Amino acid sequence: MDLENIQPYYFGDISCWSERTEVHKAASLGQASHLQHLIQCGASVNIVAVDSITPLHEACLRGQAQCARLLLDAGAQVTTSHGEAGNSDCVKLLIAEGACLEAYDLYYGTPLHVACANQHTRCVKELLNAGAKVNAARLHQTALHHAAKSAQVELIDTLVDFGANIYARDKHNKKPVDYATPDSPAAACLRSHEAIPMSLQQLCRLAVRQKLGTRALKVVVQLQLPKLIISYLCYQ
Structure with missing residues (x-):
């Protein structure tokens, strides 16, 4: 060196x-x-x-x-949280200290990309709930593309729940489902999400969360809303 x-x-x-x-x-x-x-x-x-x-x-x-x-x-x-995306307790600490959720590395992408590529579902949930952009892309490849490759249905469902675009195409013009093993649970999960439109309830949650961004968890609990709705908005 x-x-x-x-x-x-x-x-x-x-x-x-x-x-x-x-x-x-x-x-x-x-x-x-x-x-x-x-x-x-x-x-x-x-x-x-x-x-x-x-x-x-x-x-x-x-x-x-x-x-x-x-x-x-x-x-x-705290500078970035790329390499730290493997332990949810550490991710929580870094987020609380103001780590940049969209810190971008030319090789790895964002912390969310890293967490998905390494199948760290709990870390993915922490990042998304804190306001990480679910459709951030590296070379047009999103976190959902990584999840499809990993064949983790829970990871796929989590990303979709937070608004992942199931139709996003990468630089090879491939959708996430194109990376899933044919006839696998992951492929079936993605095809199901493509076939069934989001409910109005889910669309409303995504709209509220997108509007509030990284302030969502702090602001939602201050709203004059029933506890059940607050829990739903906080993905609890």
């Missing part, structure tokens, strides 16, 4: 490249007490390794939610 041609990431006043530090290792291994000791001794929580990985990335990639919380409380800065 030619380090001379690499531009470091900047976190506030902190700009640093290094190999994996003790903070990285503790975060990755879930060694919360050791991590807390390192932080109390003044270790940087925003130090960036040569592959652009921070301790927060390490904690979230490994599903170490307690370590992620310690890092965030110590000032770890």
Whole structure:
């Protein structure tokens, strides 16, 4: 790797490249007490390794939610949530800290794409309920295309419930159903969604959620609506 041609990431006043530090290792291994000791001794929580990985990335990639919380409380800065889309507890933490739901990577797409490609249904639900755009596309490929490839019916239903376009075509002019194995439950599920129009009730929910965007969960509970309707709007 030619380090001379690499531009470091900047976190506030902190700009640093290094190999994996003790903070990285503790975060990755879930060694919360050791991590807390390192932080109390003044270790940087925003130090960036040569592959652009921070301790927060390490904690979230490994599903170490307690370590992620310690890092965030110590000032770890949230940049994206691409690699963190595998653990729902970590996703919740990052969303609460203001992680960009539409952070876009040219190779991976959005966090929603990553979660769907890796079949992390719980993370997909967290991202969508927080307001992630269900039809965001990379090379015209949507999260539903990824779900169709994964053959996960629950994942497909979740995306459709949040308004995924079952007719979206990618750069190869293929719809999601074209990626499902013929005669599989996933293919049958997609064909069913194509054949049966959305109910007026579902269309209304999608319209309200789209209007409210990322504020939906905070605003909906403040509306003068019956609890049953609020639960429906919050996908509970």
